[in-house]
Amino acid sequence: xxxxxxxxxxxxxxxxxxxxxxxxxxxxxxxxxxxxxxxxxxxxxxxxxxxxxxxxx
Amino acid sequence: xxxxxxxxxxxxxxxxxxxxxxxxxxxxxxxxxxxxxxxxxxxxxxxxxxxxxxxxxxxxxxxxxxxxxxxxxxxxxxxxxxxxxxxxxxxxxxxxxxxxxxxxxxxxxxxxxxxxxxxxxxxxxxxxxxxxxxxxxxxxxxxxxxxxxxxxxxxxxxxxxxxxxxxxxxxxxxxxxxxxxxxxxxxxxxxxxxxxxxxxxxxxxxxxxxxxxxxxxxxxxxxxxxxxxxxxxxxxxxxxxxxxxxxxxxxxxxxxxxxxxxxxxxxxxxxxxxxxxxxxxxxxxxxxxxxxxxxxxxxxxxxxxxxxxxxxxxxxxxxxxxxxxxxxxxxxxxxxxxxxxxxxxxxxxxxxxxxxxxxxxxxxxxxxxxxxxxxxxxxxxxxxxxxxxxxxxxxxxxxxxxxxxxxxxxxxxxxxxxxxxxxxxxxxxxxxxxxxxxxxxxxxxxxxxxxxxxxxxxxxxxxxxxxxxxxxxxxxxxxxxxxxxxxxxxxxxxxxxxxxxxxxxxxxxxxxxxxxxxxxxxxxxxxxxxxxxxxxxxxxxxxxxxxxxxxxxxxxxxxxxxxxxxxxxxxxxxxxxxxxxxxxxxxxxxxxxxxxxxxxxxxxxxxxxxxxxxxxxxxxxxxxxxxxxxxxxxxxxxxxxxxxxxxxxxxxxxxxxxxxxxxxxxxxxxxxxxxxxxxxxxxxxxxxxxxxxxxxxxxxxxxxxxxxxxxxxxxxxxxxxxx
Numbered sequence: 001x002x003x004x005x006x007x008x009x010x011x012x013x014x015x016x017x018x019x020x021x022x023x024x025x026x027x028x029x030x031x032x033x034x035x036x037x038x039x040x041x042x043x044x045x046x047x048x049x050x051x052x053x054x055x056x057x
Numbered sequence: 058x059x060x061x062x063x064x065x066x067x068x069x070x071x072x073x074x075x076x077x078x079x080x081x082x083x084x085x086x087x088x089x090x091x092x093x094x095x096x097x098x099x100x101x102x103x104x105x106x107x108x109x110x111x112x113x114x115x116x117x118x119x120x121x122x123x124x125x126x127x128x129x130x131x132x133x134x135x136x137x138x139x140x141x142x143x144x145x146x147x148x149x150x151x152x153x154x155x156x157x158x159x160x161x162x163x164x165x166x167x168x169x170x171x172x173x174x175x176x177x178x179x180x181x182x183x184x185x186x187x188x189x190x191x192x193x194x195x196x197x198x199x200x201x202x203x204x205x206x207x208x209x210x211x212x213x214x215x216x217x218x219x220x221x222x223x224x225x226x227x228x229x230x231x232x233x234x235x236x237x238x239x240x241x242x243x244x245x246x247x248x249x250x251x252x253x254x255x256x257x258x259x260x261x262x263x264x265x266x267x268x269x270x271x272x273x274x275x276x277x278x279x280x281x282x283x284x285x286x287x288x289x290x291x292x293x294x295x296x297x298x299x300x301x302x303x304x305x306x307x308x309x310x311x312x313x314x315x316x317x318x319x320x321x322x323x324x325x326x327x328x329x330x331x332x333x334x335x336x337x338x339x340x341x342x343x344x345x346x347x348x349x350x351x352x353x354x355x356x357x358x359x360x361x362x363x364x365x366x367x368x369x370x371x372x373x374x375x376x377x378x379x380x381x382x383x384x385x386x387x388x389x390x391x392x393x394x395x396x397x398x399x400x401x402x403x404x405x406x407x408x409x410x411x412x413x414x415x416x417x418x419x420x421x422x423x424x425x426x427x428x429x430x431x432x433x434x435x436x437x438x439x440x441x442x443x444x445x446x447x448x449x450x451x452x453x454x455x456x457x458x459x460x461x462x463x464x465x466x467x468x469x470x471x472x473x474x475x476x477x478x479x480x481x482x483x484x485x486x487x488x489x490x491x492x493x494x495x496x497x498x499x500x501x502x503x504x505x506x507x508x509x510x511x512x513x514x515x516x517x518x519x520x521x522x523x524x525x526x527x528x529x530x531x532x533x534x535x536x537x538x539x540x541x542x543x544x545x546x547x548x549x550x551x552x553x554x555x556x557x558x559x560x561x562x563x564x565x566x567x568x569x570x571x572x573x574x575x576x577x578x579x580x581x582x583x584x585x586x587x588x589x590x591x592x593x594x595x596x597x598x599x600x601x602x603x604x605x606x607x608x609x610x611x612x613x614x615x616x617x618x619x620x621x622x623x624x625x626x627x628x629x630x631x632x633x634x635x636x637x638x639x640x641x642x643x644x645x646x647x648x649x650x651x652x653x654x655x656x657x658x659x660x661x662x663x664x665x666x667x668x669x670x671x672x673x674x675x676x677x678x679x680x681x682x683x684x685x686x687x688x689x690x691x692x693x694x695x696x697x698x699x700x701x702x703x704x705x706x707x708x709x710x711x712x713x714x715x716x717x718x719x720x721x722x723x724x725x726x727x728x729x730x731x732x733x734x735x736x737x738x739x740x741x742x743x744x745x746x747x748x749x750x751x752x753x754x755x756x757x758x759x760x761x762x763x764x765x766x767x768x769x770x771x772x773x774x775x776x777x778x779x780x
Contacts, residue, residue, distance in 0.1 A: 016154040018285035018347060029144035042282050046339065049145050055346070055548040056163045056408050 022049065077117065084110025091184060091375075098370040101447045104180070105364060108188050108443045112436045115192040120432040123197060127632070127640040128204050130424040135750040137210045138420050147211070150420040152429055153758065158420075160434040161350040162412045163199070164357075165544045166245055167402025167617075168438050170508035172446035174610060175399040176457065177387040179376040180450040182396045184443065190397070190404030191439035194647035198405060198621060199413045200431030201628045201644055206414035207421055208744045214414045218627045218722065220743045221634065226725030230623050233718040234411065235559055236711070237616040239587070241408065242552045243594025244613040245545045246330075247605050250322045250595065251507035252538050256499055257315035258303035259535055260322075263542045264315070265299035266345065267329075273344035289347045296348060300535050304498060319599040326549070327592040334553040334584045342550050349544040356540050360444050360516060367522035373450035373457070378482070386462035386481060387506075388607055389669045390661070394654040398614035403442025405651060407620025409435065425756035433758070448515025449508075455485025456493055456502070460511050463604025464504040465691025474503040498531030506606040513537035549591075556587040597704050602692045603675075611662060612708055618655045619719040622648060626726040633730040636739040641730075652723065659716040663709055672709030676702050 015021050023042050030039040040048065087106035090099055124130045141147040150158070175183040206212055212220070215234060219227025253259045273292045281287060306315060317325070333341050383391030388399060402408070413431060421427065449457065458481055459467055459474040467474040471487035471494075478485050494502045497517055502510065517533035524533075558574075560583045565572015571579040598605025625648035632641045665671030668678040679701045682689045692698045733740045753771040755764040 013153065013157075014286050016151060017157045017350075018289060020283060020285040022148075023283055025148065026144035029142065029148075033142075043278075045145070046283075055349075055544065055551045056165050056167060056402065056406065056412055 077114070080110050080113050084114065092181065095375060098372060101364050101369050101371055101451065104184055104371075104443055104447055105361075107184070108440060111188050111192060112440070115196070116428075116432060116436060119192060120196070120200065120428045123200065123432075123643055124425060124428045127637065127643050128201065128427070130204065130427065132423045132425050132756065133750055134424055135748045135752075136207060136421050136424060137418065137745070138422060139750055139752055140748055141210065141419075146416070147419045149422045149752070152422060152426045152754070152756075155417065155420055155422075155426070155430050156434055156758075157354075159412070159417045159430050160437050161353065162417070163402075163406075163409050163434060164353060164438045164441055165402070165548050166248060166509070166541050167406060167408075168442040169445045169512050169541060170248060171400040171402060171614070172442045173449040173508035173511050174387050174461070174606070175396055176373055176446060176449035177377065177385040177461070178380040178392055178396055179374045180371055180446055181375040182380060182392050183400055183446045186396055186400055187404045187439055187442045187446065190400075191435055194621075194625075194651065195403075195405035195409070195439065196432040196435035197643060197647060198407075198625055198628070199409050199435045200427050201632075202410045202624055203413040203418055203421075203431040204424070204427045205628055205631050207418035207424070207427065210745055211415055211419035212743075214410045214624055214627065217414065217631070217743075218623070221627060221631050222722070222726050222729055226722045229718045229721040229725070230627070231559075231563075233620060233623060233715060233722070235556065236715060236718075237407070237620050238552055238556050238559075239590045240594060240609070240613050240616050240711070242549055242556075242591035243598065244606075244609050246323075246326050246549055246591065246595045247598040247609065248507035248509050249542050249545050250319050250326065250599055251505060251606070252509040252513075252542060253317070253322055254319040255316055255501075256538075257312040258307040258498055258531075259538045259542070260315040260317055261306040261311075262299045262303035262535060262539055263546075265302070266296065266348070266539075266543060266546070267341070269295045269299065270341050270345040270348065273347070274340040277344060278339055285347060288344065289351050292344065292348045293351055296352070296539065297536075300532065300539055303535055304531060307498065320596075323592070323596050323599050326595065327588055329546075330549050330553050330592070331584055331588045333550040334557060334588065335580055338554075342547070342554075345543065345547050345550070349547045352540050352543055356516075356537070357441055357444065360448075360519065361440070363516075363519040363523055364444065364447060367519055369447070369451045369519060369522070371447070371450040372453050374454070384669065386458060386466045386607075388611055390611065390658070394658040394661075395611065395614075397651075397654045398611055398618060398658045400442065401614050401617040401621075403439050403445070405618065405621050405647065407617050407622070407624055410620065410624030422752065422754045423750075423756060426754075428756065429758055445512060448512050448519065451518060452511065452515055453485065455483045456490070456514070457511065458483055459485055459490055460502050460505050460514070461508075462504060463506060463607045463691070465602055465604060467504050469501075469503060471501070471503065496527065496530050497534035499534070506604060508606075509538060509541045512541065553584065553587050553591075556590075557583045560586060597700070597707075600700065601704055602697045602701060603704075608704065608708065611658070612712060615655055615658050615662065615712060616715055618651050619659075619715050622651045622655055623719050623722045625651065626723045630726045630729050631742060634733050634740040634742050635744070638734065648723075655719070656716065659712055662712050663716075672705045672712060676705035676709065679705070 023045050026045055027039050083106055087103045087110060090103040091107050138147055138149040142149060172183050172187065202214065205217065209217065215227065215231045218230040253263060269292055273288050277284065277288050306312060379385030380392040383389065388395065417430065421430065455478050458478050462477065467477040471490045475485055475487045475490060490503065494500065497514060513534045516537040517530045520533040521527055521530040561572050561574065561579060570576055571583065573579060594609060598609045601608050625644050629641050629644045629648055632644060661670055662672055666674050668675040679689060679698050683695060683698050688694060688698060692701060753767055755761065760768065
């Protein structure tokens with residue numbers, strides 16, 4: 001761990017936190033687990049995922 | 058197999074002992090200053106130190122004890138995220154990312170509003186409850202609920218209640234959850250209305266969030282699919298522009314169009330809530346959720362830095378006279394039980410049990426990480442509450458009471474407010490009240506109840522102290538209003554949706570078509586029912602001559618803490634059923650406490666003969682006056698008198714209903730516990746059987762040296778974050 005990696009790590013965290021990498025992870029998961037059929041398209045994935053997350057008070 | 062197994066016990070090193078001794082000493086000194094200094098203004102830094110040192114000790118020792126001895130977390134056991142991984146909702150997520158997600162889900166306006174209102178009792182009672190409450194109750198509840206839900210593939214609290222206690226308790230819990238959500242939404246919407254009423258600046262900038270969110274939704278969906286960070290950066294920039302533009306609107310000919318009466322705002326909000334809840338989530342909800350998450354984390358971080366840099370001193374007293382007399386203007390009631398009812402989120406919040414079961418447990422990588430995600434996120438929220446009580450306590454008390462008393466007490470003018478505040482025993486001149494309003498760019502700060510404006514004044518005070526000086530105070534005030542309104546609106550939107558699903562689910566048992574999520578009339582009807590229900594509370598809150606916050610906030614607090622009582626009772630039942638009677642006190646003691654608090658408060662609110670305290674006594678007093686044709690201040694005519702009668706009746710009945718529901722849950726839970734104790738053996742629970750885990754990951758925020766070696770050995774890596 002060094003300071004040189006700090007910007008990259010922050011960028012990684014931001015993207016993960018925002019859920020930007022969700023679809024990428026899903027595609028990797030789909031490939032690695034050899035799930036039958038083609039993976040969902042990005043739009044289909046976002047639609048399936050977007051359940052309502054309740055927000056607290 | 059793994060060095061991560063919780064049974065490993067190493068002797069503490071000298072460095073560790075030295076560090077924790079130092080932390081304890083700093084914490085003890087800070088607590089000493091906070092608790093014992095009287096008659097002079099102490100620095101806010103002491104509150105920050107007392108909080109941080111207490112959190113550190115609690116996290117290091119108490120949460121570890123709970124994880125190891127009580128829950129017996131087992132990192133050799135695969136979590137649902139690993140077993141059921143579908144890449145969509147069950148998905149192994151980095152612990153630090155999940156901490157961020159979970160924090161964003163639990164922290165909203167609650168930890169900001171409660172402590173501000175509780176500042177009426179002084180800063181000390183609130184601070185003690187926020188810190189002690191989170192350590193022994195709030196964070197424990199969140200972590201244990203999260204753990205038990207994780208062991209059940211991410212089941213919701215309601216489902217666990219039904220499975221583990223039985224149908225009666227489960228149904229009572231479900232009805233309670235629904236009613237509590239309606240009250241919560243009504244009260245939160247009321248906070249927004251009170252912050253925006255007659256404020257063209259605020260109204261304009263909040264209104265602008267709708268086109269901004271729609272644009273972001275379109276951008277994310279069509280122009281740059283999936284580019285969340287980029288979209289959020291653009292969104293935040295537009296948001297800041299909208300706040301600045303609000304200042305120009307206020308001084309332009311448009312000001313009139315955005316100067317709205319509270320009643321008008323109520324209907325805007327109800328209409329907005331209905332439309333927002335039937336639109337697809339990607340249009341409004343998701344983009345606004347991104348905005349509010351980034352604003353939340355950014356503002357809280359800035360506030361913490363601001364307190365450290367500007368080092369403000371607290372103008373509030375440690376304990377005010379209202380703590381013992383119980384007749385303060387902000388809310389009625391003394392220290393016990395009302396300090397513990399007013400501050401919910403930040404110390405202990407039943408609502409978190411809904412958030413901690415369900416989504417988050419489906420994403421946990423390793424069992425031991427519930428400590429970081431469950432306990433840790435709640436400590437962070439508690440810190441937000443400490444920031445809020447600091448912000449409220451650094452205001453001049455005269456200004457605080459002028460802002461937070463109902464209109465019936467302080468009137469509408471600077472003169473009447475100054476007189477009323479003097480009668481309360483504090484001082485502020487009409488001129489300084491006017492100057493304070495002008496400084497933040499508002500026509501008036503008199504009777505701006507609900508907490509949001511007070512917090513905004515506090516935040517503008519702190520921020521302008523190190524970012525831009527007094528010239529930009531008005532900007533920071535409206536920035537803070539925006540920050541709160543934004544996530545309240547997100548909660549209103551999301552809450553209406555969740556309420557709708559619950560309603561559709563329940564009604565679907567009676568009449569099939571309404572349960573179908575794709576049948577539009579069913580969606581519209583149930584959305585309208587939910588919006589109508591919280592809209593009713595919002596409307597009565599806004600028009601209540603006695604003050605909506607004054608009347609409704611205690612009901613919200615009682616409801617939220619009753620839910621905590623129910624959640625703690627569900628988890629206690631599971632602990633006892635799974636043969637952990639010895640450790641059941643970990644959740645049973647906070648449960649007993651919160652039952653004592655809520656039952657005392659409910660009792661007083663229902664049965665008190667004092668019309669200011671008891672809903673039914675209040676009803677009686679106004680009904681008697683109507684019978685004699687008299688009008689009692691602050692009501693101005695018989696219509697308002699009748700309104701008070703109806704409001705008090707509804708609130709009293711609701712308070713009684715909620716109390717009964719929770720008693721049912723607790724008694725039914727106690728029955729199951731007794732069964733387990735009498736039989737002297739474990740009762741079957743719905744825990745999912747053991748499956749061995751194949752992944753290796755650290756448990757805490759930072760990987761220890763041992764964990765890093767094991768990670769290398771397992772050659773799994775831990776994402777770029779661990780490099």
